[in-house]
Amino acid sequence: MKKITTKHKKTAPLSVSGFKKIKSREHITEYLYIKNGLRILYAHIQGSPTVTTNIVYHVGSKDEQTGETGLSHMLEHMLFKPTSGTGPKWKDIEEQGALLNATTWLDRTLYYFTMPTESLEDMLKVEADRMRNLVLTDTEFVPERDNVLSEYEMYNSRAEIALDWNVVSTAFQSHGYHHDTIGFRSDIESYTIEKLKSFYDTYYWPDNATLIIAGDVHEHNLLSLIKNTFGKIEKSTSQNILKVQNEAIQEGLRTVVLERDTPLRTVSIAFKVPSFRERAWTALYLVGLYLTDGETSVLHKKLVDTQLATSVHISLYPTKDPFLATITVSATEHSSYERITSIIFNEIQTLATTVIPAKTLSLLKEDFYSSDLFSRDGSHKVATQLAEYVATGDWERYISQLDEIKLITRKELQDAVKKYFIKSKATIGTLEKPINS
Amino acid sequence: MNYATYQTEESVHVHHIKPLDARIVKLNVSVRISEYGSKYSNTHLALYSSLLLTGTQEHNKVELDAYMKKHGIELHISSSAGCIHFMCTVRDKNIAYAVSLLSELIYTPKFSRFEFATKVATFIEENRESSDNAKLISEIQFRELLYPPSSFMRIESLAEQRTILQNSTLKFINQVQKSMTRGEWYLSVVGSNAVRASIEKLIAVIKKNSRPVEHNDIQTRILSSRSTYTTIPGKTNVEIRIGNLLPITERDDDYVPFAFGLSVLGKVGGFSGRLMSTVREKEGLTYGIYAQTNSYNALSTGHWNIFTFFSAKDLSRGIASTKREIALLVSKGITERELEIFKEIYRNQFLISHDSNAGRINLYHNALLNGDTVLDIEREMSTVDSLTITLVNNAIRKYIDPDTLIISGAGPVRKNGAGIVL
Numbered sequence: 024m025k026k027i028t029t030k031h032k033k034t035a036p037l038s039v040s041g042f043k044k045i046k047s048r049e050h051i052t053e054y055l056y057i058k059n060g061l062r063i064l065y066a067h068i069q070g071s072p073t074v075t076t077n078i079v080y081h082v083g084s085k086d087e088q089t090g091e092t093g094l095s096h097m098l099e100h101m102l103f104k105p106t107s108g109t110g111p112k113w114k115d116i117e118e119q120g121a122l123l124n125a126t127t128w129l130d131r132t133l134y135y136f137t138m139p140t141e142s143l144e145d146m147l148k149v150e151a152d153r154m155r156n157l158v159l160t161d162t163e164f165v166p167e168r169d170n171v172l173s174e175y176e177m178y179n180s181r182a183e184i185a186l187d188w189n190v191v192s193t194a195f196q197s198h199g200y201h202h203d204t205i206g207f208r209s210d211i212e213s214y215t216i217e218k219l220k221s222f223y224d225t226y227y228w229p230d231n232a233t234l235i236i237a238g239d240v241h242e243h244n245l246l247s248l249i250k251n252t253f254g255k256i257e258k259s260t261s262q263n264i265l266k267v268q269n270e271a272i273q274e275g276l277r278t279v280v281l282e283r284d285t286p287l288r289t290v291s292i293a294f295k296v297p298s299f300r301e302r303a304w305t306a307l308y309l310v311g312l313y314l315t316d317g318e319t320s321v322l323h324k325k326l327v328d329t330q331l332a333t334s335v336h337i338s339l340y341p342t343k344d345p346f347l348a349t350i351t352v353s354a355t356e357h358s359s360y361e362r363i364t365s366i367i368f369n370e371i372q373t374l375a376t377t378v379i380p381a382k383t384l385s386l387l388k389e390d391f392y393s394s395d396l397f398s399r400d401g402s403h404k405v406a407t408q409l410a411e412y413v414a415t416g417d418w419e420r421y422i423s424q425l426d427e428i429k430l431i432t433r434k435e436l437q438d439a440v441k442k443y444f445i446k447s448k449a450t451i452g453t454l455e456k457p458i459n460s
Numbered sequence: 461m462n463y464a465t466y467q468t469e470e471s472v473h474v475h476h477i478k479p480l481d482a483r484i485v486k487l488n489v490s491v492r493i494s495e496y497g498s499k500y501s502n503t504h505l506a507l508y509s510s511l512l513l514t515g516t517q518e519h520n521k522v523e524l525d526a527y528m529k530k531h532g533i534e535l536h537i538s539s540s541a542g543c544i545h546f547m548c549t550v551r552d553k554n555i556a557y558a559v560s561l562l563s564e565l566i567y568t569p570k571f572s573r574f575e576f577a578t579k580v581a582t583f584i585e586e587n588r589e590s591s592d593n594a595k596l597i598s599e600i601q602f603r604e605l606l607y608p609p610s611s612f613m614r615i616e617s618l619a620e621q622r623t624i625l626q627n628s629t630l631k632f633i634n635q636v637q638k639s640m641t642r643g644e645w646y647l648s649v650v651g652s653n654a655v656r657a658s659i660e661k662l663i664a665v666i667k668k669n670s671r672p673v674e675h676n677d678i679q680t681r682i683l684s685s686r687s688t689y690t691t692i693p694g695k696t697n698v699e700i701r702i703g704n705l706l707p708i709t710e711r712d713d714d715y716v717p718f719a720f721g722l723s724v725l726g727k728v729g730g731f732s733g734r735l736m737s738t739v740r741e742k743e744g745l746t747y748g749i750y751a752q753t754n755s756y757n758a759l760s761t762g763h764w765n766i767f768t769f770f771s772a773k774d775l776s777r778g779i780a781s782t783k784r785e786i787a788l789l790v791s792k793g794i795t796e797r798e799l800e801i802f803k804e805i806y807r808n809q810f811l812i813s814h815d816s817n818a819g820r821i822n823l824y825h826n827a828l829l830n831g832d833t834v835l836d837i838e839r840e841m842s843t844v845d846s847l848t849i850t851l852v853n854n855a856i857r858k859y860i861d862p863d864t865l866i867i868s869g870a871g872p873v874r875k876n877g878a879g880i881v882l
Contacts (some may be wrong), residue, residue: 062743066480068480070480071480071815071817072811072815073811073812073814079593115842117730117731117732118801118804118805119804119808119809120806120807120809120812121808121812122730122809122812122815124730129719132630137812138812139808139811139812141536166740166742166743167744169744169745170741170744170746170747173697173744173746173747175769176696176697177697177747180696182694224663284593284694284696286588286589287592292866318513318525318526319521319522323783327479327578328578330608333582333585333589353589356588384787384844386526386530387529389529389532390532391529393532393533393551394534395482395550396484396532397534397549399481400480400817400818401480401481401813401817401818401819402816403816403817404816406820419620433464442865
């Protein structure tokens, strides 16, 4: 195994042929391997005893056709099956104690390893191998499909998760965000090897991937390793992988009820919000903190302190296309869903008409800034976070969003609320007991 | 190595750990309360810890929240088995503010009637919701089968929790406060030497009232087979626990070889354990299946168990496959290849724990709470390195009888253990 030196010299990086340096922001540098279009992001973490590789394929559940929902997730499972290449496999690295896994979501599928720095070459070899050398057979596929069905039931068994699936499916009618990443059960049951192979051959190419490396590795050695491992892989043969999707305009409030025999009582209100790349997303994130973060937040005081609920939180995720901000309330046994939603809409109306105090915004910004700094702790977390920014189409926001936060005004928060937290564009989901339960 | 140093004085134990990123300070402070078990239950301590950020003599809840936001302090307060935990993250330049806050919360909290009543009401509601939590119910039942009511390893049943909450008083919570300041303390800090020096003041105050707390839980025999199942409607998976008591402590010579052998069976996380390879990968019976040991601390006995879930239709096959793997481990033991692989896993996972400040404090603070120091961690690594197949297999055979298992299940399952398939 090649020894990787861990000294990082403060001089211009040595050139390795075949690469183009695209840009650097603080401790992160972007490269392009020209021959096959593989993008590389290297985040330097001084003194890190470990290195993390995180390869992001720009394909997620939003790219799935009707009848084939959950295919990207199924394929993610299959990337842990045999390949035709020689050299180390993922199991070899796992048997050395690696922290490893993969996840699929709306815009991307990613695979990661964290290991002591000396293992970097093997980690890259494994990713290069399974990028194009996967061997798909029914022997491997059939039991793995059962595992995916087991995973489906694990999530579906939880009423609050199933409610969330229904809220999203009701909010979105035409966009690929419509269905959950795991897919519909009937679609999972109908997968075939041919469908998987077609999906794999469409999306698993170097020019549809970004390879993230976080750690303390000499850049010249890193690029040489990447060239030796990924360099032989050709560009994709598929055309027009990236599709533009639009959601139909919502004309009026939507509601959905999930009936489950459960003591839980949950009500969710989902609002359509812009993509992560827009400044308004950041403004709405701060609004979300104001509304729900901690016991001094507005909705905690109105709902939990009054014993209408046991908890309230907001979910707002970074996505490539416009998605949802969802306020979820765990209601108490005898409280009224109508009263809870009325209180939430009233508070939103107050925000739309009155700017929040300057001191409050200042504290929210400090809170955001601190949380963000604390989360950038170690190669694994840095690579994981960067992967989500990469998936939204703008990795630089990992740096620029912190500057953006400082400049956001109270008026911007108010404008964002007025534009996006509109009742007629919302979707409300409620959990109810079946009538004959 | 040399990532951390250990000091102790007057029942105050401190790990100082080198940071990866010196800008981010991690400070964990835990106190073991002396009257736990005889007077205070887990439910009492959970209620108490939830009230700590609702106000102090100096600041009300809003002021505390503003203080933390202004100085960039993230603080989580929780409780577990006799301990209250303060887990703090702060920028290095603001460590003094964090230390000041902790002192205030430890020594001068103020519990208002309104906040107390609200918390009790919220906890009672959450208790009601927990009747849907198959995982929790399976674990509660499992511990009820293993341990007598007086054991620290028992988890209060939902009914017991509800009774405790309904009978709780503010006066009682104030008594918990007095007991807390007289406990045994554990501090871990990831930060520079300057940061370490800045918590010396807090340590000096803590030392004035600290005292040793003996909390060793000893169970001396393996139990005969028994099982219990609870039906929870509206679920598709049955949460399962399978295992038995382990009548040795972590200081016993058999412990490390036993734990090593158990990790070959079902190492937690990842896919390397045998159970994941067979029950999940080959047979497709579950999404996750793992095995672990569990005890109150290094001087207590505990138990070993497998935790997993199966669909109702796969329940009997899943349990049969799991039992088969247990029997195989006992009869055939682990292989030389597995010995070498898992030694390598153990070594590298120790290194990977040092990937971040968060990873470092988790490793060293959990060790402290367990009664271990940096030296004990190093000793254990050395012991693992020198393990042989004979040591591991002998330990497994000595303490696991595949025909004597405790099983607990909750979900779509009848009381006789048959899955309810709709």
